Amino acid sequence: MRQSLLALLAKEPAHGYELKQALEAIFGSAYPSPNIGQIYVTLGRLEKDGHVRSVGVEQSNRPNKKVYYITAAGLETLQAWAEEPTEGPRVRDEFFMKLVLAPMTGLSDRMALINRQRRHYLSLMRELGELAERTDPGDRVALLLIEGAMLHLQADLDWLERCQEELP
Amino acid sequence: MTTTPAIRAVNLVKIYQSGRGLPVPAVRGVDLTVDPGEFVAIMGPSGSGKSTLIHLLGGLDTRTSGEIWLDGKRADTLSESGWAVLRREKIGFVFQFFNLVTNMTVADNVELPALLGGASPRHARERREYLLGELGLTDRAAAAPAQLSGGEQQRVALARALANQPRLLLADEPTGNLDSRNTRDVLKLLSRVHRQGQTIVLVTHDARVAGLADRVVSLLDGEIVDDGAIVRRRGPGGTAGDVVELRG
Amino acid sequence: MASRMIGSAEGRWIRADLRARRGQALLTVLTVAGIVTALIAAATLLEDGTNPWRGLFERGRGAHIWLHTKTVPDVSALKSLDGVTDVAGPYHSAPATLAADRGRKVPISLQEAPAALPAVARPLLSEGRWLDVRHPEGVVVERSFARAIGLRPGSPFTVTGLNGATHTLTVAGLAETGDQGFYPEWAPGLAWTLRQTLTAVEPAPGRTETVTGLRLADPGLTDLIVQRAVFTLHGQVQRVTTWREVRAAMELDNRLLGLLLGLFGVAGLVAAALALANVTGGRVLTQLRDIATLKSLGFTRGQITRMLLVEHGALGLAGIALGVVAAWLITAYALGESGVTPLSPGPHAAITVGTALVVLVAVWLPAWRGGRTPPLPAVPAAPPRGRLSRLARLALLVRLPPALVLGARDAFTRRTPALLTICGVAIPMMMITIGLGCWATLDDFIRHPEGVGQAAALAVRPADLTAEETRERVMADPDVVAAYPGAELDALVPGQTRTVRTRALGTSADPYPFPVAEGRMFRDRGEAVAGQGLLDLLGARVGDRVRITIGGTPLIVRIVGRVIEPEQDGEVLSLGIDSLAAKDAVPPRFYGLVLRPGAEPGEARARLQAQGLEVAQAVNPADRLAVIRVIIVALVVVLALIGLANLLTAGALGLRDHVLDLAVLKAMGLTPRQVMATLVTGTGLLAVVGVLLGGCVGALWSRALIDLEGRHSGVGAGIGRAPTPGMLAAAIGIAIGAALLVALIPARRAARARIPVTAR
Ligand SMILES: Nc1ncnc2c1ncn2[C@@H]1O[C@H](COP(=O)(O)OP(=O)(O)O)[C@@H](O)[C@H]1O
Numbered sequence A: 001m002r003q004s005l006l007a008l009l010a011k012e013p014a015h016g017y018e019l020k021q022a023l024e025a026i027f028g029s030a031y032p033s034p035n036i037g038q039i040y041v042t043l044g045r046l047e048k049d050g051h052v053r054s055v056g057v058e059q060s061n062r063p064n065k066k067v068y069y070i071t072a073a074g075l076e077t078l079q080a081w082a083e084e085p086t087e088g089p090r091v092r093d094e095f096f097m098k099l100v101l102a103p104m105t106g107l108s109d110r111m112a113l114i115n116r117q118r119r120h121y122l123s124l125m126r127e128l129g130e131l132a133e134r135t136d137p138g139d140r141v142a143l144l145l146i147e148g149a150m151l152h153l154q155a156d157l158d159w160l161e162r163c164q165e166e167l168p
Numbered sequence B: 001m002t003t004t005p006a007i008r009a010v011n012l013v014k015i016y017q018s019g020r021g022l023p024v025p026a027v028r029g030v031d032l033t034v035d036p037g038e039f040v041a042i043m044g045p046s047g048s049g050k051s052t053l054i055h056l057l058g059g060l061d062t063r064t065s066g067e068i069w070l071d072g073k074r075a076d077t078l079s080e081s082g083w084a085v086l087r088r089e090k091i092g093f094v095f096q097f098f099n100l101v102t103n104m105t106v107a108d109n110v111e112l113p114a115l116l117g118g119a120s121p122r123h124a125r126e127r128r129e130y131l132l133g134e135l136g137l138t139d140r141a142a143a144a145p146a147q148l149s150g151g152e153q154q155r156v157a158l159a160r161a162l163a164n165q166p167r168l169l170l171a172d173e174p175t176g177n178l179d180s181r182n183t184r185d186v187l188k189l190l191s192r193v194h195r196q197g198q199t200i201v202l203v204t205h206d207a208r209v210a211g212l213a214d215r216v217v218s219l220l221d222g223e224i225v226d227d228g229a230i231v232r233r234r235g236p237g238g239t240a241g242d243v244v245e246l247r248g
Numbered sequence C: 001m002a003s004r005m006i007g008s009a010e011g012r013w014i015r016a017d018l019r020a021r022r023g024q025a026l027l028t029v030l031t032v033a034g035i036v037t038a039l040i041a042a043a044t045l046l047e048d049g050t051n052p053w054r055g056l057f058e059r060g061r062g063a064h065i066w067l068h069t070k071t072v073p074d075v076s077a078l079k080s081l082d083g084v085t086d087v088a089g090p091y092h093s094a095p096a097t098l099a100a101d102r103g104r105k106v107p108i109s110l111q112e113a114p115a116a117l118p119a120v121a122r123p124l125l126s127e128g129r130w131l132d133v134r135h136p137e138g139v140v141v142e143r144s145f146a147r148a149i150g151l152r153p154g155s156p157f158t159v160t161g162l163n164g165a166t167h168t169l170t171v172a173g174l175a176e177t178g179d180q181g182f183y184p185e186w187a188p189g190l191a192w193t194l195r196q197t198l199t200a201v202e203p204a205p206g207r208t209e210t211v212t213g214l215r216l217a218d219p220g221l222t223d224l225i226v227q228r229a230v231f232t233l234h235g236q237v238q239r240v241t242t243w244r245e246v247r248a249a250m251e252l253d254n255r256l257l258g259l260l261l262g263l264f265g266v267a268g269l270v271a272a273a274l275a276l277a278n279v280t281g282g283r284v285l286t287q288l289r290d291i292a293t294l295k296s297l298g299f300t301r302g303q304i305t306r307m308l309l310v311e312h313g314a315l316g317l318a319g320i321a322l323g324v325v326a327a328w329l330i331t332a333y334a335l336g337e338s339g340v341t342p343l344s345p346g347p348h349a350a351i352t353v354g355t356a357l358v359v360l361v362a363v364w365l366p367a368w369r370g371g372r373t374p375p376l377p378a379v380p381a382a383p384p385r386g387r388l389s390r391l392a393r394l395a396l397l398v399r400l401p402p403a404l405v406l407g408a409r410d411a412f413t414r415r416t417p418a419l420l421t422i423c424g425v426a427i428p429m430m431m432i433t434i435g436l437g438c439w440a441t442l443d444d445f446i447r448h449p450e451g452v453g454q455a456a457a458l459a460v461r462p463a464d465l466t467a468e469e470t471r472e473r474v475m476a477d478p479d480v481v482a483a484y485p486g487a488e489l490d491a492l493v494p495g496q497t498r499t500v501r502t503r504a505l506g507t508s509a510d511p512y513p514f515p516v517a518e519g520r521m522f523r524d525r526g527e528a529v530a531g532q533g534l535l536d537l538l539g540a541r542v543g544d545r546v547r548i549t550i551g552g553t554p555l556i557v558r559i560v561g562r563v564i565e566p567e568q569d570g571e572v573l574s575l576g577i578d579s580l581a582a583k584d585a586v587p588p589r590f591y592g593l594v595l596r597p598g599a600e601p602g603e604a605r606a607r608l609q610a611q612g613l614e615v616a617q618a619v620n621p622a623d624r625l626a627v628i629r630v631i632i633v634a635l636v637v638v639l640a641l642i643g644l645a646n647l648l649t650a651g652a653l654g655l656r657d658h659v660l661d662l663a664v665l666k667a668m669g670l671t672p673r674q675v676m677a678t679l680v681t682g683t684g685l686l687a688v689v690g691v692l693l694g695g696c697v698g699a700l701w702s703r704a705l706i707d708l709e710g711r712h713s714g715v716g717a718g719i720g721r722a723p724t725p726g727m728l729a730a731a732i733g734i735a736i737g738a739a740l741l742v743a744l745i746p747a748r749r750a751a752r753a754r755i756p757v758t759a760r
């Protein structure tokens, strides 16, 4: 979440609550709505690292609130983040462990494992599908996210199929 | 439960006699029951016998042994013509390559099954107008299939398969040749007719299509290795956050 | 009810398919129409040429029965007879003698005719004008008679009545009639005169005859009505002639022509059937995917077969209908002017029904195959990937350009269609070659008349002279090389109720140069040669003895050879005149004259006629067969069309198979020109193979086939000639050129077009 907060602050200074609202506005329902405490904790860490600094603003009938600014160091970090290639999703290594190891123990056979996993993926897919249907068609970001998730799932399913074919 | 299954296959076997005389078992003892209104996806690696199975269920190919019951009636003993008559009344078929009749217009393609089923030309036309309207293809009625995009062709093929309000819709990789946008159009259509109570058995590689199904049957080397419902873990509702996790 | 509804689904598909291939459908219709037209036109010409009676009789509304009575009969009684629609006459008729040139006397029959042409039994005026009361001396002479005597419109001539008075008349016009046979087979000759002229020539009423014609509704009732008429007229009737006798007198029984025509008809039909089967088969092949789709929708096997049968059969039947109409128009307008009557209903129906059956059978096979298509359209429509055929490898070995190699590979990738294409070209080509063989055979008849037994171009009858005088006069002519004494007699042969012609010509020591095809010429008395027809009739072979009776005298002859015999369907026995009994042989009835090579028979004839001799000129069988030339040309055109239609089908099919390949070829860097060359080679190679094959087989067969025809027509084997090498080379060259052109058209279009990378 650090980078997304830094990115928002690079656009304009803001206080914690404004950041939460901005995140919701951009990612909509596709994004798990972060709670305000989490945001303040993250901002505190960023301040400690010197990526942001805060200025207190007086308010008449309420306690002071802090407005956060991005620092030069923060901008640099953000720049580096944007430029570095993003790691791809990793293979479901836990399932692969099960697949390779479980038959040795005699606890479960591979076929059953794969079938169970497939059904699981399909039910995930079904949920994604239903979610996509419920999502407002204008909400591009959300729909793209869902589509991405679906494609990942499709890849996982294809990989399952390969496992089923290749492993005895 | 005493409802008659829409399809019941018992110990279905298909062995192809290849050119050199070596028998190729494509389907090896499949037992499958599909209830009315159910949506079953058949998955499996290529060469696992999916197409063969669905062709057997639609009578497009003859079984080597086993039984096929459609709507409680034995169908595997029917002659080729018997199957043809059964198909025209009770089964709609959709193929991967659309298979519209090339020299007929879209309208004619969709009207054909109704005419074949004995409907009057007027009734056939009304049904066609309704179906094409549903699919947003009204303005393409006079076009030749070759002038349509793949997705449009496949939607026309679906309309044609549904023209006679068949008890059973069989489809063999209906989205196998489509890009993701066209796939989405076809998917919407499938889920809609399914919601209206259409029984569907569909072969697919596409998890999105399979995700629509109530049940998935996995084939491997001509045998069913898995057959079970796709359960919904949560009730309806929830947001993307429930399924999408942004790292960071 | 259901079937009507299902019919509408089939109808929908048929309509759509026809709309999608209008050009091809039209070509099919035209091909079939061409064949039917050619067949009907050929049969019409044949019928007219060999049976002129029907045309004359129909056009002149002839009378089926002619009653000859001494006095005027009761016309109203005759008219009221059941089955009689019209009555011609009664007309007076009187015999007289015509004084021909050189004092020759020829009997003639003068018959009264009204000044206005009658509605029934109307003479058909062919030259000059009809009778005119202002010119009572003008008479109209029957054409064949006038020809034989040498009368023309305007020529004066004298007739002598029975009372010995001589009258000078002039020829006003010439007319034909179906009411009496041609002169000299039907004698005496006929002239129509006005009543007053007739009375002038024969004033005595007792010596005239009255003739009355009856036209019937149903010619089949002739015998019955003759009986009734004779009964009605109470013994007044002296003589009756019927249309059957007239027809028999006119008919030219030409089996050779009939057989040749039959051969072409059958060949044309086979070629048409092949073309149709090819077109239908090709279409079905390109449609297998669609047909499978239809089956997956619930079309049954029977429905598909029926649908294809209806579609393609309907095209064929439409072609037949069009052909019948076209043939009707041709006979009515183009040939009508030359006096050809439409074909009689029997052969007409036979041709129509025959072609319809052939069409249905030809279409049925591919339709049936289409019906057996499995209902699985999933089978990808990829063309079979060609391994390099042996031919293509050979092409590579001899370093041919790549386009040719690829084309050669394509040509034989699909075996069955390749074979069909080759046959589709080879069969018409073979028939064309055989047609050329017929042509060459006719040319040979004309060039070498002695080869068909017509070494003697002229035959002279002594008329009033003695045989010796005649011989001297003809031998004095500079053009005459030899004169063979001859006689023609009818002989009874054992086991036959009818007689056969016996021709004595030349002597055993100096025989007439008969064209001996088998065995040898007669050398002794009691030896004879025979035509194939006679051998067949008697079941005899060369070397057999036969016993015949000539004029009551039995005669045993040994048949020592077979000759080419174009007359009497080959049922002629030829021997030396010294083999006959003296009463039949002396004096010779005529002399057969062999002219010096290069002499003009017409001129020699005129010279001899001027010396008071009766001279007949031999009719070359080729002249009688002239109509076959027209038929050959027409059939060659139709056959060529059929071949081209087959090629077009093959081209379209080949193109469809190679759409995918073409994209690859272009991507590999073949220029459009090379692509075109590839495609042209693909179809052209098959065409060339077909043309060469058809040409060779045709050339080899034409001789044997024509000889076979000759054998069956009684003329005998030995007349057949292969087409001349020049003719054959030209035909093959033209055919190959046309084939390549036809292959070029679709190839050009394909090479230019942008080709999609995927099939669908
Ligand atoms: N017509 C045929 N003749 C011979 N073998 C066939 C035929 N059709 C399919 N097969 C074989 O049967 C097996 C199953 O094929 P198919 O049902 O098409 O598999 P899928 O659709 O799952 O890819 C494959 O091994 C295939 O090679």
Ligand SMILES: [Mg+2]
Pocket: B050, B051, B052
């Ligand atoms: Mg398949």
